Amino acid sequence: MGLPIPNSKLCMWLFLGTEIMFFTAFIGTYIVLRLGSVDANGVNAWPTDPEVTHILVPMGAINTLVLILSSYCVVAAHEAMAYSRFGKARLFLWLTFAAACVFLGIKGVEYAGKISHDILPGRVAETAEQAEQKFLREMEEVVEAGASAEFAQAFQDTRNRLTEDVSTSIPLASIAERRAALGPGERLPPLTPEELEHHAAGLREKFPSEMSAVHDPHPILYGNLFASTYFLMTGFHALHVVVGMIIFGIVLAKGTKLGPQHREYVENAGLYWHFVDLVWIFLFPLIYIV
Amino acid sequence: MAHEHHEFEPPIAGEHEQSHHAANYLMVLGVLLVFTLLSVVFDVVDMKGKTVLGVFNGSLLLIVLVLAVAAAKALCVMAYFMHLKFERNWKYVLLAPTIILAMGLPLALMPDIGVPYYTSVAPQREEVVHERAKEESEAAETRIREPVPPGSHE
Numbered sequence: 001m002g003l004p005i006p007n008s009k010l011c012m013w014l015f016l017g018t019e020i021m022f023f024t025a026f027i028g029t030y031i032v033l034r035l036g037s038v039d040a041n042g043v044n045a046w047p048t049d050p051e052v053t054h055i056l057v058p059m060g061a062i063n064t065l066v067l068i069l070s071s072y073c074v075v076a077a078h079e080a081m082a083y084s085r086f087g088k089a090r091l092f093l094w095l096t097f098a099a100a101c102v103f104l105g106i107k108g109v110e111y112a113g114k115i116s117h118d119i120l121p122g123r124v125a126e127t128a129e130q131a132e133q134k135f136l137r138e139m140e141e142v143v144e145a146g147a148s149a150e151f152a153q154a155f156q157d158t159r160n161r162l163t164e165d166v167s168t169s170i171p172l173a174s175i176a177e178r179r180a181a182l183g184p185g186e187r188l189p190p191l192t193p194e195e196l197e198h199h200a201a202g203l204r205e206k207f208p209s210e211m212s213a214v215h216d217p218h219p220i221l222y223g224n225l226f227a228s229t230y231f232l233m234t235g236f237h238a239l240h241v242v243v244g245m246i247i248f249g250i251v252l253a254k255g256t257k258l259g260p261q262h263r264e265y266v267e268n269a270g271l272y273w274h275f276v277d278l279v280w281i282f283l284f285p286l287i288y289i290v
Numbered sequence: 291m292a293h294e295h296h297e298f299e300p301p302i303a304g305e306h307e308q309s310h311h312a313a314n315y316l317m318v319l320g321v322l323l324v325f326t327l328l329s330v331v332f333d334v335v336d337m338k339g340k341t342v343l344g345v346f347n348g349s350l351l352l353i354v355l356v357l358a359v360a361a362a363k364a365l366c367v368m369a370y371f372m373h374l375k376f377e378r379n380w381k382y383v384l385l386a387p388t389i390i391l392a393m394g395l396p397l398a399l400m401p402d403i404g405v406p407y408y409t410s411v412a413p414q415r416e417e418v419v420h421e422r423a424k425e426e427s428e429a430a431e432t433r434i435r436e437p438v439p440p441g442s443h444e
Contacts, residue, residue, distance in 0.1 A: 003380045013381075017385065020385075020388045020392050024393070024395070028393070028396025033403060033404075035404040035405070036404045036405065042406055065323065068322045068363075071367060071371050072322075074371075075371050270372075274367055277367060278368065285356035285357060286357075289333045290353050
């Protein structure tokens with residue numbers, strides 16, 4: 001009695017059942033959080049502009065192709081094993097392994113882009129005020145690390161400007177004078193986010209090396225939630241790719257000893273790998289396109 | 291090629307009937323590649339935030355289209371690459387409960403987090419409420435003491 005499949009395959013399917021729940025929890029939570037991320041007017045404000053999120057659709061599309069091709073290779077390997085063409089099976093298993101490397105390489109390029117723009121959980125400024133604070137903090141870190149006196153002066157000026165919160169159309173030196181001339185209830189025009197970005201661009205031109213460690217003061221509403229969900233989903237997926245590489249690595253290490261006794265192993269490894277592909281099939285549209 | 295002498299063994303070996311069914315895997319691969327291209331085309335067409343064909347909300351249409359393509363791709367992978375098409379009925383017994391349980395968390399979170407029925411500026415934190423009351427009383431005082439001079443930008 002029992003099911004008409006090997007125990008190992010039943011175990012793999014039961015494991016994949018838990019994996020379905022594991023990834024659905026992340027993907028479902030991402031969808032729910034994204035739907036609930038509205039601005040003060042109740043309009044959805046999830047960041048989707050590639051200029052802001054540094055999501056690269058071509059990279060995601062290439063990775064989708066790579067995984068689909070690798071899935072085909074696994075199926076071809078399984079087929080070759082069934083027909084006892086073990087040399088062919090090994091070739092396809094190596095191709096799958098190579099595809100996994102390519103996938104992780106592209107993922108690495110994407111992660112590097114996110115890291116260089118500081119799109120990381122807990123590090124994204126979500127409001128204009130947070131963007132100002134982060135900008136000052138990063139400039140201060142450069143000064144403390146030992147920057148030129150000129151840059152230290154530029155930092156002081158920037159800090160004074162932000163403390164005064166007065167438009168860059170009014171020179172710092174004349175702020176006190178202009179303020180004294182104000183009537184009651186009146187105030188000088190405040191510094192706008194655009195002016196601050198312009199100011200940052202000016203500094204970047206003047207101090208290219210110092211400013212390389214300072215990010216643009218550009219707030220991204222829900223940027224932290226975006227980064228958290230992005231890295232959680234793609235990170236766990238990448239981890240599954242790594243585990244897949246280990247699984248294929250074990251059978252590839254058999255070298256020419258690959259034989260009929262490995263048929264079940266290759267089939268189960270294939271099931272796991274198709275599942276990894278399946279998860280990416282949903283992650284690609286949900287993260288990159290929608 | 292020491293192992294190639296197995297070549298003419300029947301494809302089915304072992305005590306269990308392995309799920310070996312010849313499907314045209316190259317054709318499945320072709321379909322999957324076309325579907326992937328289709329999702330990229332939907333992205334390039336750039337219908338987000340526009341009205342498509344005069345009636346459809348572009349953002350919503352994009353979601354429906356790319357998720358439909360994803361579902362079709364997933365079905366292809368599961369049916370042919372994972373051989374579910376050729377498996378016996380145990381597949382339903384095993385997969386149906388997991389899928390139902392997997393829906394639990396998103397559905398449980400949906401009403402409180404997914405449906406925004408209050409705005410993020412709701413004055414519910416004590417210090418925010420106090421600050422607002424202070425601002426309002428100050429503003430009222432200013433209005434009484436200093437009427438806005440004519441010609442002022444306010």
